Amino acid sequence: MRNNLYPQFGILLIDDEESFLRSMSIALERRGGFNHIYRCQDSRKAMQVIADEPIGLVLLDLTMPHVSGEELLQAIASDYPDISVIILSGLNQLEVALNCIRLGAYDYFVKTTEEDRLIEGIRRAVRLQEMSFENRELRRRFLSDTLEQPEVFANIITQDKAMRSVFQYLESIAPSQQPVLIMGESGVGKEQIAHAIHTLSARSGPLVSVNVAGLDDNVFADTLFGHHRGAFTGADKARAGMIEQAAEGTLFLDEIGDLSQASQVKLLRLLQEGEYYPLGSDRPKRIRARIVVATHQNLEEKQLQGEFRKDLYYRLRIHQVEIPPLRKRKKDLGLLLDYFLSEAADELGKAKPTIPKELPVLLENYDFPGNVRELRAMAFDAMSQHRARILSMEAFRRVLTADHSPELLAEKGVAVRFNEEQPLPSLQEISDLLVEEAMRRAQGNQSLASRLIGISQPALSKRLKKLQGDEPL
Incomplete structure (x- = not known):
């Protein structure tokens, strides 16, 4: 299916040797995980293929009959400047390589270059093209202020501009295979965002969620990678890991900030190499799922303190989104309260009450440390005690009063700042x-x-x- 092609744009191989085209295609798929591949053996037809297909990267041989690689490079750079070109040549000459770069090539490799280095170079070019595509999409969406799939976000109750910007960003990065880092305080709805990313990507596989908080290294490896029969004591039969269960879909790792150092190394290798080993196996498997991670912790601070690997942090933050806390989305309070009261009324079998006009004002003066989750709990608590036509505000007042107690304010370090250059007010x-x-x-x-x-x-x-x-x- 087209939805499972990677990358989202095509990679075109142009070479007059059929054997090289075949072997390179196999290497790209097995070692790089790239399966959106086009092949052209006749250099005279190359420009037509580029015109007809969604090509984003060209792997180009230099020495070919009819139209040389250098001529094609100049034509591509002139007519399709957004397409990256990597030269794969049999010539190991510095002058030739420099001339190709001058003409617009992204990189230059000799065909005898070891495969790992070549695949990594192609990965870099693919990531650059993906970021370029996403930036163009993001600019277009922000300038037009549109959402192309608003139905995907229907379950996220909001009218906040910052949340709308988050939705536009998610739409722009949806086709990418790169990992997504979702940040935000506990209770803001990070799992809902993960579901939206999965839906937007239109992948054919499922969304598989794993909370990695508290998992030791062995349990983490077994949970994600699975094991073969006899891999360890008690492994009576083989078990597929979450990565395999999420094949062609999305693997969502929640609370990634709590991952142990040893498990961080395993996750880093998975992201770098795109492959993993089930416990007890010496044959690697390729990952066929997109990785989405979430955390309420500040990963930048954790990596500065040495608690989170810097290389893993930079791998995860290729695409990142931060969900604003509820205290910064005051306009959403009325919408969310109405939604949660309706939900609670249905669940408890009660008629939905009238909301006192003072209640939204009262809630706007509360910080909501538990965010949307806390507001939902308040609404259900209030509905469970509701007896009259108008909703009682007592359940909400108790929380507000507790939050403004002198002890709690002292604990939060609440302080008033005065300008030292001005006299104190009376x-x-x-x-x-x-x-x-x-x-x-x-x-x-x-x-x-x-x-x-x-x-x-x-x-x-x-x-x-x-x-x-x-x-x-």
Whole structure:
């Protein structure tokens, strides 16, 4: 199926020797995992193949009858500047190589070059072309501000611009085979994003999810790679690993920041070589799944501290996306609350209540350390206690009150910064500023504002009258 072709663009081999075309095609597929290959033995037909097919990379011989490789190189560079050309020549001459680079070739290899070095050079060219394609797609989507497959994101409830940008980015990288790193705090919905990536890529295989937190090295290897019968004590029969189960699909590794150093080495080799060994086997298997990983930890900090391999980090971050926390998506609160209350009402067999107009305002003044997951838990808790037509705010108030307790604020290190070059404000000025800010955050609701600053509603009303000059100081 076309969906399982890799890379997304075609690789065209141009050589007058049929035996070389055949052997190179086999090497590209077995060693590189490339199966989107076109072959051309007659150099006179090469430009027509490029015109008819979605070619992104050309492997070109120099010495051919009819049209030379140098002539073809110049024609490709002139007519199709976005196509990369790698020269595969029988000539080991520096002057020839430099001339090819000057004419626009991406790289130059002698045919007798060892296969590993050649395949790695082709991998580099493929990655460069993929990034170029993705950048063009990303620019196009951002400039037009469109989503081509909005239905894929239908289950992610949001109207946030930052989330829309995430969706546009995911659409642009969907065809790539390269790994994707999903970052974000716990509870923001990283697994939903992994599902969206899998759906967008239209791969024929399944999405297989593995939480790697707490897995020791042996369990990690057995879980991912599988084993042969007799590989270790208790291995009575062979078992396919998650990589094989995800063939032609997506392998999602959650909590990748908790992976042990030994397991990090195994994952790095898998990404570099594109192959793995089931436990007890001496024959490698090629990975036929796309790798998507997620973490709530800061991998950049972990690699600086020596807790996460730098080379693995850079492999994983070829494509990366960060999901904004709920506290930065305040406009989504009302949508999510309504959705979760409907979900809870259906599950509990109750009628959906009316939401008090003060509730969204109350929630906007909460940080939601547990993000979307925490809001869902609140909604279900409130629905379980619901008895009247209007939803009680008590379940939400308890959380807000606990979050603003002096002990918790001290624990968070909450502090007010003053400009050292300016005189300190008076206590009265500070008090007035605090009241004004509380009223702004509560959108004019005195009951909510009083809760935010820890005073009674009558006391707040009295302070407001003083500010407005209606009551003597």
